[in-house]
Amino acid sequence: DTEVTQTPKHLVMGMTNKKSLKCEQHMGHRAMYWYKQKAKKPPELMFVYSYEKLSINESVPSRFSPECPNSSLLNLHLHALQPEDSALYLCASSQAEGRLGAFFGQGTRLTVV
Amino acid sequence: AQSVTQLGSHVSVSEGALVLLRCNYSSSVPPYLFWYVQYPNQGLQLLLKYTSAATLVKGINGFEAEFKKSETSFHLTKPSAHMSDAAEYFCAVRTLYSSASKIIFGSGTRLSIRP
Numbered sequence: 263d264t265e266v267t268q269t270p271k272h273l274v275m276g277m278t279n280k281k282s283l284k285c286e287q288h289m290g291h292r293a294m295y296w297y298k299q300k301a302k303k304p305p306e307l308m309f310v311y312s313y314e315k316l317s318i319n320e321s322v323p324s325r326f327s328p329e330c331p332n333s334s335l336l337n338l339h340l341h342a343l344q345p346e347d348s349a350l351y352l353c354a355s356s357q358a359e360g361r362l363g364a365f366f367g368q369g370t371r372l373t374v375v
Numbered sequence: 376a377q378s379v380t381q382l383g384s385h386v387s388v389s390e391g392a393l394v395l396l397r398c399n400y401s402s403s404v405p406p407y408l409f410w411y412v413q414y415p416n417q418g419l420q421l422l423l424k425y426t427s428a429a430t431l432v433k434g435i436n437g438f439e440a441e442f443k444k445s446e447t448s449f450h451l452t453k454p455s456a457h458m459s460d461a462a463e464y465f466c467a468v469r470t471l472y473s474s475a476s477k478i479i480f481g482s483g484t485r486l487s488i489r490p
Contacts, residue, residue: 266418293476304465304480305419317475352418360469360476361426363409366418 268353268367276375277343283370285336285353291365292358294336296328299350299369311336312358343374377402377470379449381481389489394438394453396484398466401447407469408449409478410440414462422464425449436460461488 266287275281285294293312297305310318311330325347327339336353350371356364382397400406405427411419423434430442440451451464466481 268418295478302483304483307477307479310475310477312475318472318477350416354419354478356476356478358476359471360478361407363407363421363424363467363469364478365421366411368418371416 266353266355266365266367268351268370270370271368272371272373274373274375275340275343277345279343280339280341282340283338283351283353283372285338285355285367286334287355287365288334289355289365290333291355292333293356293360293364294330295354295356295364296326296336296338297352297354299352305352309338340372343372345374348373377404377406377468378479379408379466379468379481381466381484383484384482385485385487387487387489388456390458391455394451394456394460394486396451396464396466396486398440398449398451398481399447400449400466400468402468408440408442409467409469410434410438410449410451411465411467411480412436412462413465413483419465422451456486456488458488458490461486 269284296308299305308322309328314330329337350369352369353367354364378401408425410422423432425442433439470477
């Protein structure tokens, strides 16, 4: 099983809403990532969890709050987003040191209205 | 800091022609390098990876890449393009930050295939 599953696939939310993005993998990977991708741009790293601990936060605004409940799950909690936060949010996982690359989910297309 | 640079934001080739997508890396240590493909409205799929075991790396869908230390390059090639190869291609490098892994992407190259 080399699959990373993200839900939902699409999400439309208002600027005052609270929502969560979910990601799951069953490959035994101990590193999990959130990326943000705008149209016609490369993915930009947001957060890295290593062994369920937040290891890297790329200066992401606090309206994005990650959570790693266990080694298979990764959540991204969203609150008070801005229209410019509309993007494709990608989850990925890899072995802890990332030497073999990361496996990506299909992404959640987020629209903030 | 390690990084990758992709030369050419858009490459167009005829069906059946050679595909060459360019990637150069910057690293003071032996790098771990990757090529990913992204089809419209989808996630990224790992095409191939360089982990220092062999300089010529074969991947999926007939793609391969050669690691050239003297040129700090890791270009992606395919002998004969197919219409289904039309997509966005990203070169990427793994870096370490406080023992945590970061995978950083180049700016991407859009590959178009002419009939």
